[in-house]
Amino acid sequence: MARGRFVTLEGLEGSGKSTQIALLRERLAQRGIHAVVTREPGGTPLAERLRDIVLHAGEESLSPVSELLVLFAARSVHLDTLVRPALARGEWVLCDRFTDATYAYQGAGRGIADEAIRGLEKAVQRGLHPDLTLLLDLPVEVGLQRAGARRGAAAADRFEREGTAFFERVRARFLEIARAEPQRVRVIDAAQSVQDVAAAIAAEVERLQ
Numbered sequence: 010m011a012r013g014r015f016v017t018l019e020g021l022e023g024s025g026k027s028t029q030i031a032l033l034r035e036r037l038a039q040r041g042i043h044a045v046v047t048r049e050p051g052g053t054p055l056a057e058r059l060r061d062i063v064l065h066a067g068e069e070s071l072s073p074v075s076e077l078l079v080l081f082a083a084r085s086v087h088l089d090t091l092v093r094p095a096l097a098r099g100e101w102v103l104c105d106r107f108t109d110a111t112y113a114y115q116g117a118g119r120g121i122a123d124e125a126i127r128g129l130e131k132a133v134q135r136g137l138h139p140d141l142t143l144l145l146d147l148p149v150e151v152g153l154q155r156a157g158a159r160r161g162a163a164a165a166d167r168f169e170r171e172g173t174a175f176f177e178r179v180r181a182r183f184l185e186i187a188r189a190e191p192q193r194v195r196v197i198d199a200a201q202s203v204q205d206v207a208a209a210i211a212a213e214v215e216r217l218q
Contacts, residue, residue: 013096014217015137017107019183020145021176022169023155024199025206026105029145032207033103033214040218045095048105050083053090059083064166071167073119080111081129088137108134109142109186109194114168117182118175141217143210144187145199149176152199 016033018026030046037044050060062079063071071079084107095102108130115121153176156169187194195213199206 011099013098013100013102014140015092015096015102015104016214016217017104017109017139017142018145019106019109019113019142019194020199021147021149021152021180021183023152023157023159024145024147025155025203026145028203029143029206029210030103030105032203033210036207036211037101037214042101042218044101044103045091046103046105047087047091049087049107049110050080052087052092052104056083056087056090059086064168066167073115073121074125076119077111077115077121077125077129080115081133084108085133088134093137104139107139107142109144109183112186113179113182117178118171139193141213142190142194143213144183144194144196145206146180146184146196147199149173149180152176 018030020026034044034046049056050063051057059079059082063076063083092102092104108126111126111130112123116123116126150173153173160169184196187196197206197209197213201209
């Protein structure tokens with residue numbers, strides 16, 4: 010059985026990843042392709058518990074290095090429990106965030122050196138990388154406005170409480186990654202309508218089928 014395809018969606022808060030990943034799953038189903046939708050951090054019961062630590066550390070502070078280690082612990086569980094088995098069965102895996110987000114948020118955002126991230130990436134992923142990454146890009150101000158409207162009165166998590174400068178660094182790093190790996194990472198203008206973004210994503214995914 011042929012290995013399935015591993016597709017990741019990246020982008021800032023408010024970029025529409027959740028909406029677009031659901032639409033992509035529907036489009037693939039119409040073509041007879043079964044796709045597993047998941048997210049990082051999270052995706053399995055244990056990884057979801059680790060996600061909660063990252064997003065809501067509680068009364069104890071979580072240093073950037075501690076945050077990085079928890080994220081890769083969640084990634085290790087996620088890959089071994091869900092992603093690798095699904096790909097081995099020939100299924101597609103659509104993942105909301107992956108290691109590009111780590112380089113953007115923990116690297117550029119938190120200031121962790123790339124060398125530290127690369128070491129954990131090598132140990133945990135063991136050569137597994139996305140076949141295609143869709144970067145839903147939009148201005149920081151637009152993304153934060155959308156995220157705030159979506160969240161409503163709910164309490165902001167540790168990342169949503171960060172300021173504009175943090176997210177500008179994150180966005181810049183995402184775009185830097187896209188420039189360095191144009192064959193894998195495709196930039197989608199997420200400021201467009203939902204329908205236009207979905208059409209742009211569909212066009213990029215066509216090359217994997």
